[in-house]
Amino acid sequence: MTEIVDVDPLDPLQDRLFREWVEVYAAAERALWGDQATPWSAEEIRELQRAPEKVRRALAAVEAGSVVGAVQVIGATRDNLESANCWLSVHPDHQRRGIGSALLAAAEDLARGLGRSVVQDWSVSPEESGGAATAFATRHGYAVAQRSLRSDLTLAHGRDDDAPVDPAYRVETVWDAMPESWLEDRAHLARRMSTDAPMGEIEHEEEDWDAERVRSYYARMTAMGRRFVVSVAREVASGHLVGFTELAVSASTPERAYQQDTLVLREHRGHGLGLAVKAANLRALREGLPGVTVVTTYNAASNEPMLRVNRALGFAVTGYVSEWKKRL
Numbered sequence: 001m002t003e004i005v006d007v008d009p010l011d012p013l014q015d016r017l018f019r020e021w022v023e024v025y026a027a028a029e030r031a032l033w034g035d036q037a038t039p040w041s042a043e044e045i046r047e048l049q050r051a052p053e054k055v056r057r058a059l060a061a062v063e064a065g066s067v068v069g070a071v072q073v074i075g076a077t078r079d080n081l082e083s084a085n086c087w088l089s090v091h092p093d094h095q096r097r098g099i100g101s102a103l104l105a106a107a108e109d110l111a112r113g114l115g116r117s118v119v120q121d122w123s124v125s126p127e128e129s130g131g132a133a134t135a136f137a138t139r140h141g142y143a144v145a146q147r148s149l150r151s152d153l154t155l156a157h158g159r160d161d162d163a164p165v166d167p168a169y170r171v172e173t174v175w176d177a178m179p180e181s182w183l184e185d186r187a188h189l190a191r192r193m194s195t196d197a198p199m200g201e202i203e204h205e206e207e208d209w210d211a212e213r214v215r216s217y218y219a220r221m222t223a224m225g226r227r228f229v230v231s232v233a234r235e236v237a238s239g240h241l242v243g244f245t246e247l248a249v250s251a252s253t254p255e256r257a258y259q260q261d262t263l264v265l266r267e268h269r270g271h272g273l274g275l276a277v278k279a280a281n282l283r284a285l286r287e288g289l290p291g292v293t294v295v296t297t298y299n300a301a302s303n304e305p306m307l308r309v310n311r312a313l314g315f316a317v318t319g320y321v322s323e324w325k326k327r328l
């Protein structure tokens with residue numbers, strides 16, 4: 001008998017249930033990716049649960065006292081109130097027995113209960129066909145909203161030599177915190193980031209960022225046990241930040257950095273700033289955290305300008321992402 005139960009990551013009495021729930025997701029990741037798996041740690045997921053910008057509800061499928069399936073439904077609370085995201089994993093030893101279908105139905109009910117009319121989800125596979133996740137999502141009425149690519153950079157083979165930057169701009173780099181005087185500009189960049197990257201058919205409206213949200217976003221990264229490095233492009237004449245990129249390293253996978261957002265404001269494109277900030281950030285990463293050997297990034301398959309920059313830096317495609325959408 002499979003039972004579906006709520007999981008509260010912040011309830012100390014549910015610590016064992018929560019850790020088993022995280023382990024199901026990690027086991028599904030490892031089955032797909034082996035030593036190239038990139039699971040979130042229990043500590044990271046727990047910290048994210050505290051963030052007021054998102055409501056997160058977790059469910060576990062339990063059989064004979066063990067967690068065999070895990071799902072989380074995530075809804076933004078300041079913007080994007082119509083949609084929910086969901087991620088779902090079934091333990092590799094228990095797949096193809098209807099557990100994923102039961103969890104997905106429960107997750108869609110949760111999303112409806114949160115007043116959401118669209119569920120969006122993504123799956124990544126080392127196979128171009130998308131593997132089990134594609135068969136599963138299609139079977140349940142999800143359609144591809146966008147295709148993306150996972151790319152990895154082996155730092156021993158990277159090319160991030162110092163290139164001259166247009167003298168109208170200056171590149172600056174900070175570690176693990178953002179100066180107070182940068183927060184307003186960074187909030188503007190985050191608002192633009194939320195709609196400027198290619199979205200395909202994904203439904204996503206502009207996110208509501210201000211200096212306070214940026215401050216708590218970075219404070220949360222530190223609380224999650226992550227180190228991070230941010231490089232920005234500053235327009236010398238106005239003094240404003242017009243581009244940024246960031247890399248984060250999780251305490252649980254100290255050999256791997258994750259590329260987070262990168263943006264150059266539309267009005268400042270065409271000056272080589274995307275490559276300049278990314279190359280500066282990778283150099284800072286090599287110097288600051290020499291134990292990092294690989295960097296993982298995700299980009300829309302249609303985002304040729306970003307993919308070109310990544311290829312120039314030495315990234316190579318390692319996985320295929322399908323972003324799924326279903327209207328409830």
Ligand SMILES: CC(C)(COP(=O)(O)OP(=O)(O)OC[C@H]1O[C@@H](n2cnc3c(N)ncnc32)[C@H](O)[C@@H]1OP(=O)(O)O)[C@@H](O)C(=O)NCCC(=O)NCCS
Nearest residue numbers: 088089090095096097098099100101123132133135136139
């Ligand atoms: C995708 C996943 C959640 C499916 O969970 P599951 O419990 O095995 O799924 P179900 O048993 O409910 O499968 C329902 C239907 O999906 C399809 N399906 C699922 N796995 C499949 C596979 N490996 N090959 C082909 N079809 C598959 C089938 O149509 C299946 O119905 P059937 O068994 O009657 O033919 C699971 O494979 C998994 O955890 N994968 C790794 C994580 C992941 O990719 N999550 C993102 C999901 S969008």
